[in-house]
Amino acid sequence: MPGFVHRRAEGLRGDITLAVVVAAVAAGLEFVYGALRGEAPSVMGFLLLGGGAAGLALLRLAPRSAGLLIGVSTPLYYILGTVDTWAPVLTFGIGVFRLASDGHRCAAILGTGATLSLLSLGELLTVLAGGSLSERTFYALAWPLLVLAAGEAMRNRRAYLREVQQRALDAERTREEEAQLRAVEERLRIARELHDVLAHRISLINVQAGAAAHRRDPEQAFDALNEIKQASRETLRELRSTLGVLRQVDAPAGDTDSALAELAPTPSLRRLETLATEFTQAGLSTEIHQEGTAGDLPAAVDLAAYRIVQEALTNSLRHAGSARAWVTVEHGGNEVRLSVLDNGSGGSDGTARRDGGHGLAGMAERARVLGGELTAGPRPEGGFAVHARLPCHSG
Structure with a gap:
């Protein structure tokens, strides 16, 4: 939780910094374009530019409010302002692109719809006042849709990359789990083999040793000792055979132990x-x-x-x-x-x-x-x- 709060605070500071920079650029363009064209900037123009910049500051905190603020301030600037600059286009492009690419689709569509509605209303009023439609009209209605489409494309790409990364992580985790499972199964198999080899032979040796200890007849005791010797030999042979399979190495020629292992019959x-x-x-x-x-x-x-x-x-x-x-x-x-x-x-x-x-x-x-x-x-x-x-x- 503290990490999430820290990341969220850093994101808000980044949005506020972006809003301040865009507002400064927009105000500078307002003065420069006004001076070059001999047009006096208006208070309404500055307020609308400030409203768009404020929308950038709310992108993470309140996406829908940010989308609506940007979507309304952009067309109103061109309708009510006195200086025609591309500063609102910059604000709209950054805001709607960010909203769409970050997954706030409703907010992005809300902002784009508000812009298209007001621009269409402005063009309609122009036609009713005796004007005519021009290429500029189609451009004004097309560019908001292009910004929205670019944001959607970025969102889809990010989603695809996240899915690819998640699949890679899942595949790696699955491989690790399968390797661990195979290791566990192999350990159990080895444990079973060693238990069966040793338990059987050692039990025989134990019984024969007990019999030899209680027999007073030397011949019977010697017979029990011979059985112990034979069982011990068989135990060593089976154990070497099992370990030889596990090691999977070729024994050098003349190795008696390896020869015994090779001769050990398969159970x-x-x-x-x-x-x-x-x-x-x-x-x-x-x-x-x-x-x-x-x-x-x-x-x-x-x-x-x-x-x-x-x-x-x-x-x-x-x-x-x-x-x-x-x-x-x-x-x-x-x-x-x-x-x-x-x-x-x-x-x-x-x-x-x-x-x-x-x-x-x-x-x-x-x-x-x-x-x-x-x-x-x-x-x-x-x-x-x-x-x-x-x-x-x-x-």
Whole structure:
């Protein structure tokens, strides 16, 4: 608000300064033209010139009053004045042009209409007095319209430039918002991938480490340690593979880590049997059931389905204890349906217990991104259930 008041005060000072300058120029022209033509300036002429200048001072404060004052004083000067100068034309041109270009169309039309009406009345009185119409008559009626048209053209140009500028700003803002949205989506995707890779393997390592700590038989302890070693190796390989994709750089020849990353198999529903074996060895007996004909799934759907099954089994391994799990994959014509059930400890608080991290949220996000849906919750007969539906379109 203070800035607006300051700008408005500066605009009023500018209008008053313009009015003073125009009034001084008009008065000077009145004296000069009077001296050159031997005509004595009249008080009425000065008053009408002052009225037009006063209208310039009111352009911002009272546009319609300014338009009417300028529109009336200009023709009356030529009708009642004694010295014929172009000073009123200057006043009218500046005033009406400013009003029209600044968007005060009613005020500009009001001033132009008043001028044309009085000029037409003057020409009519001239004809009735025995005079005749001349080129000067048409000029006198045409120039106010030209000034109004010029002001309208300037207003349209300013409006066009403002619209172009606004469109550019909107486009820039839209590009920034889209870039931010893409960055957020990419961060979520990376977070999901890293969570699924690390949570699964670390859970296996944790279970095997716990088993090794409680086993008194050295052979069984060594078997658990070998499982930990294998799970750690797989974790590093999948992590390097994921980070290699994110970095998108070519590894130098002979780089063992990069070679492992290149050899890491792509997560897919075709690897569910291998996944089930890993969980079975970790203590969660897992069975896989495939229904329907498995066709070539879009890569995004295949990856999401595998990650959902992997995360659901990881949750079962963490929270269900010594239990069994059943994975059912139904292949339909346009969608894949997934079901992961376990018979571990469920209870009414099962959802809250299993949703302590980001697992369920990540699975739901994967389904939503593909236009599918996911539900999860305790089973009435005990245990936990995860159901997902993923469309198979390639969008």
